[in-house]
Each structure stands twice: as structure tokens, then as C-alpha cells.
Amino acid sequence: MPDRPDVIVVGNGALGLFTARALAATAGARVSLVGPAQRPGGASAAAGAMLGCFGEVTKDTFATEAGRAKFEIGLLADERWPAVLDELAETAADEGQRLHHVPSTHVVLNGCGGPLDSLNYDAVVDALGKYRRPWREVGVDRIPGYHPRPDGRALRALHMSGEGAVDGNQVIGLLEERLRRSGVRIHDESVEEVVVRAGAVAGVRLRGGEVLEAEQVVVAAGSRTVELLRTALDPGEVQPMLSGVGVALVTQRTHGPSFETVVRTPNRGGACGLHLVPLGEGREYIGATNLLSPRPQTLGTIGTASAILDQVARQLDETASAHTIVQWRVGNRPVSLDGFPLVGWTSVPGLYVLSGTYRDGFHAAPALAAHAAAELAGSPGLFGPVFAPGRTPIRSWGVEESVEEYALHMTSLWFELGGRVPSQISSGALTDNYREEARSLYRRTGIEVGMGPDVLACLTGARDPAALTVLLRYLRAAGLAEQPVAAR
Structure with a gap:
């Protein structure tokens, strides 16, 4: 079959798109990408798309070898993002757009949480110093757009010139355009089953019943990954996965100066930190909650919505209540039981997994995609098998x-x-x-x-x-x- 792909990538979030991009760059590789165009409940489409690993550092990041290895994947991604941004900027110009990129971040430490905030803020500072990354302590009144209520004001703040954000939905659209130009076939479909014949992967079955055949399948389906893997693997071979449900909103500023940098708190209790990402022309992304669920969700709750509205008004901009809500976003972060990625080959020949990235998927995608593409081509990847999908849970705590x-x-x-x-x-x-x-x-x-x-x-x-x-x-x-x- 002349149109038969060499590789099928299941999942059209950041990981799937970047993986298809990396595979298509391999000489002669025919690639198909499968995923619903609307991406209901997808993490990437709902993400603030912050690009950085230092702002995500916590007191526990370097407590285990696995934690350090996960952080170093973020460093590998840091090395690749400048070239990715140049490539996307060219595509954006071809499409009559300008790539939106926020080049820096402020991390603010206020008194609205508990001692965990201070511990994680100090961990960010220590990591920046250890890895000799540019940063400086700044006065909180020097942060453009930052106007919290008096009882939510920051006591300390730092500026990182090397970490910022992109417009995640713009990047998704530009990546899809590049894939089309490179000959990748994009299927607006959902996958119901990974097909195995004679003990090896043979393709995928779509919701409508059609089977797409290939000798290699990459499952990068976010929080649905383990559900799909159960159609091909023995029960219990891959640890359970939960959905980290996040609710965020996009607002249109009605008055006052706009934010010019990403402004965020350190990571907080059971979740990422409160953060605001300027999207240009007065639009601002505000995120995000995190509530682990056994199943993906596509709708938020009143409780999560009210929590984020209260937090942004108190901790970032007390005039926020006057701004217009343009969009609510709900996404499901893929969370493995031990909290670490699931990356590598399974026991079924030809079946590869790329998921479990929790909050780091968008930023880490270029590095994880390069690693997966190398392994799929039979070459060494960028790191070892520490996050192999068939492992028993990594123990971070007693x-x-x-x-x-x-x-x-x-x-x-x-x-x-x-x-x-x-x-x-x-x-x-x-x-x-x-x-x-x-x-x-x-x-x-x-x-x-x-x-x-x-x-x-x-x-x-x-x-x-x-x-x-x-x-x-x-x-x-x-x-x-x-x-x-x-x-x-």
C-alpha cells in the first residue's frame, strides 16, 4: 500500500504534533497523525504554554534521581526552543501572522498561601544559581500590569529573562500547517483501539471502525493514553493514569496597563502556581487550577471558577473583575500514579508511549519528540530508560x-x-x-x-x-x- 504510513502518532496535543514533526524530518518517513480537531479536554489546547523549567522547580525537584532526570529533560527542551521559535515565526509570517512570544517571567512570593510557597520560591532561586541562569531580584512595584490588592501583594519577586511563554493555540495551528507542508497526513478522528496482530502492533482502529495500518504506533494521547494501551497490553503492565483537571480563562482587558511578562507564583499546594500570560492586544490568559480525577473532564465547576477569579483579583490585578471573559478553558493533564513521564517502548513490538508529562508536556515536547524519533529510528535517545512505561512506580516518598x-x-x-x-x-x-x-x-x-x-x-x-x-x-x-x- 503506497499510502500506508511508517508510523502512526495517536494524539494531536503538543507531544503528538512535535513527535510527528520530528519523525517527518527523518528521511523517507511517512507519518500519520490522528486526533480530533476540537481536542475536547486536551491539556495543550487549554494550557498557558509557559516555556521554562526553573519556574516549575519545587523543594522536591532534586530530591530523587528521577526528579533530577525529569528536570534535565526540561533543560534539553530549553536548548531546542529557540530554533523552534524561529521555525514557527517563519510559518507565521507565511500565514500573515506574527508569532506571539513572551520572553520573560516574574515569580512573585506573597503571603496568601502557606510555608510551601516560601520553600518552593527558595528552591527556584537555588536552581537558577546552581545552573547559572540569568535572574535578578526586583521590586514588586516594577512589574508591568501587576496591581494586587494590598492583602495579596508580593513580599519578594524575581525576574527570569530566559523563561517566557507562547500562545499555545497559535503554536498548535502553526505546527499543524508545517506538518501538512511536510506531507504528514492528519486525521480528524478518535482512536478506539491499538490493533495487535501476531504479537506485534499493526495499527489503530478509529471510532468509525476504519483501521489505519502501520508497523509502529506512538500513543501520545494525554490523559487517555493508559485507556488506549489497555486495548493492546496485559492488565497492570502500565501504571494507572489520572487526569489533572485544570480550569483557566482568557480575558480582554478593558482598562489599565497590560501585563508584559508572565507573572506567576511558585508551585503551590497540590498544583501549579497561579499564573498570568499576556496574549497580546489586551488579552490575558489566567490559570490554572488542578484537581486530579479518575476520568478526563471537559467542564469546570463553580468551585474552581470562583477560586481562580478570587485569586487573580487578590493576587495579580484587583481591577480584573471589570475585564471581559473571552473564554473558559478546561484541560486534562496526564498524571501517572508516580507523577513521572511514561516514555519508551512497551512489551508489544512497535508500540511506543509518550505521555504522563503532567504540567511539563508543552515545554518539554521538543526534547521528548526528538528522543522518541531517535528511538523509533533505532538510534539512541537523548536519555536512558528511567521513565520506561512498564516500570513499577518510582518511589519519591515513604x-x-x-x-x-x-x-x-x-x-x-x-x-x-x-x-x-x-x-x-x-x-x-x-x-x-x-x-x-x-x-x-x-x-x-x-x-x-x-x-x-x-x-x-x-x-x-x-x-x-x-x-x-x-x-x-x-x-x-x-x-x-x-x-x-x-x-x-
Whole structure:
């Protein structure tokens, strides 16, 4: 079949698009990209598209070898983005556009959260110094557009000239145009099944029943990745995946000076930091919440919407309530059980995985795509197999460390969202309550491996028992949780 592709890439978010781009650059490679054009619930289409790994640093980034390896993928992406931006700028000019790129970021530390904010802010400063990246401490009154309420003002702020953002939706459109020019076939379809024949991958089955055939398939389907992999792999071969549901909005400024840089807080309790990305002509992206869910969501909630509206008015721009809401965005970040990427070959020959990037997918995409393209061509990738998709969960914490981390994150989140503790009660009592909540979950489930605070928050507040059932089934099969008494 002359039109048969060499590789099918499933997923048309940033990872899928960049991977198709890298594969198409390989001499003679025929590539098909499959994904619904509207990208419902996709992380990339909803993202603020910040380009940087230092603003995402936390106190735990370098605590494990896996954390360091994940950070270094971000450094590899940093090296590639200048050339990517030049390439996209050329395509934009051909299309009568101007590529939107914000070249720098301010990180602000205010008193609206808890001690976690300070710990992560200091970690950002330490990492910038360690890697000798340009930055400087600045006065908070020197940040263009920044006008918080007095009780939400920053106490410290830094400026990073090497980290910024792009308009994620513009970049998606420009990448698609470049793919069309390079001969990549784009299918506006959803994939229902990875087809395996004679023990090897044979293609994918679309929702309408059509089968696209190829000897190599890359599954870069975001939060749907593990769901698709279950159609081809044995149960439990790949760890469960959760959806980090984020709600953001785009506003149109009605008055006052616009923001000129990305302005963000450090990462916060169970989530990324509050951030604002200027999109040009008075449009501003404001994000984003993070609530782990067992299933992808396409609609936000009143609670998440009200939280972000309150936070932006208090912490970034107290005139924000007068601005026009242009668009609400909801996206699902792909979150593996251990919080690290799923990258590499599976046990089925020809089946490759590229997902689990959580908050780093857009920024890391050029590096991960180059790594995947090299491995698909039979060459060494950019890094080793530390994030192989068939691994058992990477252990970042012991159980008691996980309990303490959960209590720290949830206490910080309580105050970030405006919670109050009566004056006669110490905030330590609140922290103790969260400790007991986490310990109770571990006792009830028999889980013996420490999990991230965001995963614990999902499980302690799970409205859908199926989420806990799937996770426990996997952990018990992997020997990471005790079997119930009746099964022993």
C-alpha cells in the first residue's frame, strides 16, 4: 500500500504534533497523525504554554534521581526552543501572522498561601544559581500590569529573562500547517483501539471502525493514553493514569496597563502556581487550577471558577473583575500514579508511549519528540530508560513522608483558598487533621508505597469509588499494597 504510513502518532496535543514533526524530518518517513480537531479536554489546547523549567522547580525537584532526570529533560527542551521559535515565526509570517512570544517571567512570593510557597520560591532561586541562569531580584512595584490588592501583594519577586511563554493555540495551528507542508497526513478522528496482530502492533482502529495500518504506533494521547494501551497490553503492565483537571480563562482587558511578562507564583499546594500570560492586544490568559480525577473532564465547576477569579483579583490585578471573559478553558493533564513521564517502548513490538508529562508536556515536547524519533529510528535517545512505561512506580516518598507532604500541601491550600482557623485554635491542629486523613487512607487501603499529595487528595476525596478500586488492584498486583484479609 503506497499510502500506508511508517508510523502512526495517536494524539494531536503538543507531544503528538512535535513527535510527528520530528519523525517527518527523518528521511523517507511517512507519518500519520490522528486526533480530533476540537481536542475536547486536551491539556495543550487549554494550557498557558509557559516555556521554562526553573519556574516549575519545587523543594522536591532534586530530591530523587528521577526528579533530577525529569528536570534535565526540561533543560534539553530549553536548548531546542529557540530554533523552534524561529521555525514557527517563519510559518507565521507565511500565514500573515506574527508569532506571539513572551520572553520573560516574574515569580512573585506573597503571603496568601502557606510555608510551601516560601520553600518552593527558595528552591527556584537555588536552581537558577546552581545552573547559572540569568535572574535578578526586583521590586514588586516594577512589574508591568501587576496591581494586587494590598492583602495579596508580593513580599519578594524575581525576574527570569530566559523563561517566557507562547500562545499555545497559535503554536498548535502553526505546527499543524508545517506538518501538512511536510506531507504528514492528519486525521480528524478518535482512536478506539491499538490493533495487535501476531504479537506485534499493526495499527489503530478509529471510532468509525476504519483501521489505519502501520508497523509502529506512538500513543501520545494525554490523559487517555493508559485507556488506549489497555486495548493492546496485559492488565497492570502500565501504571494507572489520572487526569489533572485544570480550569483557566482568557480575558480582554478593558482598562489599565497590560501585563508584559508572565507573572506567576511558585508551585503551590497540590498544583501549579497561579499564573498570568499576556496574549497580546489586551488579552490575558489566567490559570490554572488542578484537581486530579479518575476520568478526563471537559467542564469546570463553580468551585474552581470562583477560586481562580478570587485569586487573580487578590493576587495579580484587583481591577480584573471589570475585564471581559473571552473564554473558559478546561484541560486534562496526564498524571501517572508516580507523577513521572511514561516514555519508551512497551512489551508489544512497535508500540511506543509518550505521555504522563503532567504540567511539563508543552515545554518539554521538543526534547521528548526528538528522543522518541531517535528511538523509533533505532538510534539512541537523548536519555536512558528511567521513565520506561512498564516500570513499577518510582518511589519519591515513604508512607510517613507522604503523610507529611500531604499535610503541608493541604494546609497551604487551605489558606490559599481563603480558609480561616478560629483564633483560639492553632493552625497546627489543621495540619494534624490532614495528617490523620492521610494515615487513615493508608490504613484502610493497605498501600505500602508513598504517593504524591495530589494523588492522596484525589483518593481521600474520591466521589467515584472506581478510582480507588482500579488503583488498588494495580498496587496489589505489583506487591505495593496488602491484599484484603479475605483474599489471603
